[in-house]
Amino acid sequence: MHRPFREAVAAALCGVRYAVRTQRNLRIQLAVALGVCLVSLWLGVRPLEAALLVMLMGLVVSAELLNTSLEALVDAVIPERREAARVVKDVAAAAVLVTTLTAVAGGGLILGPVVLARLKLTSGWVAPAVLGAVALGTGGALLLRLSRAGPPWYDEAEPLPQSEKGERVG
Numbered sequence: 760m761h762r763p764f765r766e767a768v769a770a771a772l773c774g775v776r777y778a779v780r781t782q783r784n785l786r787i788q789l790a791v792a793l794g795v796c797l798v799s800l801w802l803g804v805r806p807l808e809a810a811l812l813v814m815l816m817g818l819v820v821s822a823e824l825l826n827t828s829l830e831a832l833v834d835a836v837i838p839e840r841r842e843a844a845r846v847v848k849d850v851a852a853a854a855v856l857v858t859t860l861t862a863v864a865g866g867g868l869i870l871g872p873v874v875l876a877r878l879k880l881t882s883g884w885v886a887p888a889v890l891g892a893v894a895l896g897t898g899g900a901l902l903l904r905l906s907r908a909g910p911p912w913y914d915e916a917e918p919l920p921q922s923e924k925g926e927r928v929g
Contacts, residue, residue, distance in 0.1 A: 777868040778827045785823045788859070792816040795866060802873045811869055822858040826851040861898070864889050 774782075778785050795816065829851040837844040852868055867889045872882035 774824070774828075778824055782823065782827050784855070785820070785827070789818050792820070795870075802870065802877060803867070804873060808869045808873075812866060815865045817864045819855070819859050820868055822855045826855045860893075864893050889925065 830848055833844045833847050871885035874883035
């Protein structure tokens with residue numbers, strides 16, 4: 760059943776209103792986005808750079824909204840504390856974290872040279888520094904995973920649900 764466009768937009772705005780009222784991290788991300796917009800206006804970034812910043816901010820907010828909806832769905836479907844529910848919530852939160860860190864790196868690559876130029880400093884080191892930090896973070900995460908048998912916060916006593924063929928479900 761299709762509802763009119765106006766109703767679909769109203770429903771989406773209700774979702775945004777709910778998320779803004781209930782999700783502290785979304786409010787923080789929106790405040791940071793506003794700050795990035797103001798700094799970008801002050802710095803006079805070019806239209807392409809502004810478009811990239813808007814896309815990065817939109818991705819972060821979208822990831823947080825999806826995380827909020829997944830958490831609500833998991834709570835509705837699995838009201839009791841279950842390991843599978845925790846995994847879904849943690850992985851959705853990890854997606855928000857990765858999106859946010861990616862946006863921070865992208866914002867640093869876009870705004871870093873502009874800020875340094877405004878301060879009359881050289882900016883040739885910004886891209887290598889940001890890309891090096893991303894590489895170190897990625898390598899560090901891989902090493903952390905390889906150095907432990909498994910995450911200590913997941914209870915191995917309650918395995919994820921299995922299908923009839925023995926494959927993990929969920």
